[in-house]
Amino acid sequence: MSHKVVTTVNGRRYEHEVEPRLLLVHHLRDNLGLTGTHIGCDTTQCGACTILLDGQAVKSCNLFAVQAEGRSLTTIEGMAKDGQLHPIQQAFWDEHGLQCGYCTPGFIMAAAYLLAENPNPTEDDIRRGFEGNLCRCTGYVNIIKAVQTAARTMGGAEAKPATQAAERRA
């Protein structure tokens, strides 16, 4: 038995017939071809599949595709606009906030939600904001810097420069 699912993903409308057990992440990857959303675990620990569902960060491996019916989704592919990287993407690049890149889309989407909720996060806010995302390459240092940089470029005026904060501590 299949169900009709209509979603708006990155501003585009999609209509599919899906099995009720199909996970949202598989729907995005297999049916929509949006393979930037990754799968890193099977117990919702790693956050590699994080996307925005009506603006809220969710783990797309923890939802069925049918639960996205009528909703608006943003994936990593929807972040860059007009050939320009989103400031968060640019900041991950500038601050070397990624190595193998597998967890990166999830971190960027989690950061997008974090900064939408709190444009001037403290370092602790950022760390807490990422408690559902795992990275095995970077040690998180430059990911945190990247979010601080993104907060500044996106206009969060009070955000402290990352490098200055680190130097002060040193």
Next chain:
Amino acid sequence: MAVSTLIGAKIHRREDPRLVSGRGRYVDDMQPTNVLHAAFIRSPYGHAKISRIDLTEATKAPGVEAIYTARDFEKILQGAMPVTNSFVADKKQPIGWAYIAKDETRYQGEIVAVVLARGRDEAADAASLVQVDYKPMTPVVDIDGAVAKGSPTAHSGIPDNIAWDTTVGGGDVKAAFAEADVVVKQRILQQRLFPIAMEGRALVVEYTPIENKLTMWSSTQVPHWVRLCLTLATGIPESNIRVIAPDVGGGFGSKIHIYPEEYLAAAASKLSGQAVKWVEERSENLTATHHGRAQIFDIEVAAKKDGTLLGYKVTQYVDTGAYVSVFSSFQCSAYAIAEGAYDLKNVEFRTVGVLTNTTPTDAYRGAGRPEATHAIERGIDLVARELGMDPVEIRRKNFTKKFPHTNYLGLIYDTGDYDKALTKALEIANYSELRRRQEDLRKQGKLIGIGLSTWIEVCGFGPGQGHATTFAQIAAETLGIPYDQTEVRTGDTGDTPFGYGTYGSRSLHVGGSAVLMSSRKVVDKAKKLAAHLLEAADEDVVFEGGRFYVKGSPDRAKTMGEIAFAAHRDNLPPGMEHGLEATTYYDPPDLSWPFGAHVCVVEVDPETGAVKLQRYVAVDDCGNVINPMIVEGQVHGGVVQGIGQALFEEVLYDHETGQLKTGTLREYMVPTANEIPEFVTERTVTPSITNPLGAKGIGEAGTIASSIAVINAVCDALTPLGIKHIDMPATSDRVWKLIKEAGK
């Protein structure tokens, strides 16, 4: 190396724009049409006999195309999985590792059958219908159990569980111990770890009949090795096999192994005549992908009253898991640098390989070097404590100071200045102030600990490391062409010459040097051609800033681009071949030995045993640096993996069933951003003399140094309670129990 603009520059990684926009290309992102999805049926037991496999129901399931068991694969796959020769072993049981189990399974996760179906979910559904009747046997799941007299054996019909038992040594250990004023002994556990690359393993493989060709996309660190092993197993000539490692989502050693799935998927494609795809799930990964560490060290250190180290004895037990794995010689490689940064010639190192009914172990980030460093750095702290010396003083007293240095086994350390790195780390950490503050806080009942580690590493015998950027920096600099006009290709056996792959922190040291040497060959040829075109003698031509000109006439110059074009035209000097390219196979004349010093400050909560990391300082020396940003990133990641081992991570098996107790990421604690302190990374620069770049590896440094820096800090914090040693992971539970014991 001359002062340069590109080498040593903090250049943004060229691989990143793709990766941050979701346009990476990992194996699972490939969605070929007409592909069959594989699901592997795996033994749920530690040790069991297979009495029957019933495929009746599964075969009828929707979408199923084929189900294969050991008997089917015998037609395609020859022999057993290859194993690199571990160094000479006094006793070694020739235990083959079959591609697929037939009568007996020896670890949870061992493959017994393969389902091919049209869809991923259909394959999983059918797999659940395969009926395997097992007769469970008593498993052995750890070293102590496996070496105990009368213990069950990990394989039926073997006399005991010893895979190898070998001793190497140098100097006069007996005399050293006889002369000693103090001898400390300690048992040190190196708990079993999951490597956990964020991308699990994944394969797409297509066999083309008639042409007898095989193409495999694999998330691997070693595509050329995979190709070689597939040839050995299938008989398909190497020239007909192409292995491609596209974007690889982390490896940490776990993808240097050539795994059963690679052979079986290739064979299944040949048997079925269709392309086959398999993507490992995480809980599958935790049983099917090799584990790391899983060792015990019994150490004895002999010293004089003044702190001079005299002798060192080690017995290392390596839990090999159910089979001696492909690159498991890394597992005993701690012997190579047993004495660490210290000038200590009287060393005896015994290594014992122990078979158990667990997932085979193999290289994990650092592979032998974190274990060696942990043992000697723990040992030297214990000696210092016994003698009432400061851990800094005893290290300085014993550092190797003259280079090149020949170690107890005859290995030659190229260059080093260990005191410089330690001094710098201590300055940054403000060590003397830290000690004063520690004393004050101790009076208030606070448990503050300061831990040191001085590490060395041997490398040059090593995903996601930024090769595309560093290699391009080297080529662009040497060729005098814009960085943006270079392209780096790796990971495809179809368009790259044979290479060992990326592991052991070898990529820059070996691969980078080859890039440099090839670039130089290109420049040499271009210079000859430029001389011909400029009608000058070779020796009169100057190459500068990407331009060739005759001495004194810089205005009349040929660019590298013009020369490259001319190289394909007719006006060549007599005897010169067309084209402007070079291939270099670089095998460094000797290894390179990076080093460094780390300082860690912790506070232990006496009520809960919780360890809080307060400060972490890493000073590392990897010789000349091609891209400081990448080096720093490698250190960050490595340090955190080491912290994970020190405080959180531990694979546990159930003794009755041989099943994982930590079978998902819910039970296995990978550090998150919340557990990690701010840390300071710094460098000293002592160029290597064993490769033309003067570079040394850095990919494993952080991991080698950090677990022991943290543990030494925890032990230091617990000193007022009379606690001398703690094993990893120093979870609050374990620390709390030790504190309670000490209070009795």
